[in-house]
Amino acid sequence: MVRLGIGIGIGIALSFFSVSLFNQWQTFRTAILFSEYDILQGIGTLVEDLFEFDIINFFSVGPYTITNFFQPAFLACLLMGFVSGAISGGLKRGFIAGTLVIIISLLIWICLSIFSGQDLIALFQGAQLLDTIGGILGALSGGVLGGIAGGSATSPTYSKE
Numbered sequence: 734m735v736r737l738g739i740g741i742g743i744g745i746a747l748s749f750f751s752v753s754l755f756n757q758w759q760t761f762r763t764a765i766l767f768s769e770y771d772i773l774q775g776i777g778t779l780v781e782d783l784f785e786f787d788i789i790n791f792f793s794v795g796p797y798t799i800t801n802f803f804q805p806a807f808l809a810c811l812l813m814g815f816v817s818g819a820i821s822g823g824l825k826r827g828f829i830a831g832t833l834v835i836i837i838s839l840l841i842w843i844c845l846s847i848f849s850g851q852d853l854i855a856l857f858q859g860a861q862l863l864d865t866i867g868g869i870l871g872a873l874s875g876g877v878l879g880g881i882a883g884g885s886a887t888s889p890t891y892s893k894e
Contacts, residue, residue, distance in 0.1 A: 737826050749779045751813055764776065783806055788868075814834060817879075824884045839869060
């Protein structure tokens with residue numbers, strides 16, 4: 734159980750800069766610009782970019798290319814899920830860790846957006862609702878797939894807790 738908590742903690746720590754690893758630190762530069770005026774908005778920008786990959790729009794509209802599917806946000810979620818699942822060990826714990834890392838990152842993003850004064854109502858109503866749900870589902874699918882892959886790569890049978 735301790736390994737699961739450590740895996741989730743490291744996955745959450747990765748959520749703040751994992752997208753920046755895959756888009757040549759552009760997200761990090763944007764967050765630095767925002768943090769000059771409001772530090773919470775800068776940190777929220779780092780977490781917000783995890784939910785940029787709209788999986789519903791990808792499968793309904795296209796274009797169906799490999800480069801369009803493996804966007805930085807999806808790769809970041811895969812990385813977070815894989816690392817947290819590998820640390821947790823085991824298929825079931827990897828699934829749990831990958832899921833919880835994305836859900837906790839979503840809650841962190843919502844809380845930081847509220848405290849920095851951003852308008853979240855616009856994201857969860859009207860035309861933006863489908864894009865927001867698609868982004869959340871895209872991040873969740875990346876985290877779960879990464880968690881399953883990382884958990885199955887490390888079997889819990891090599892160490893007894």
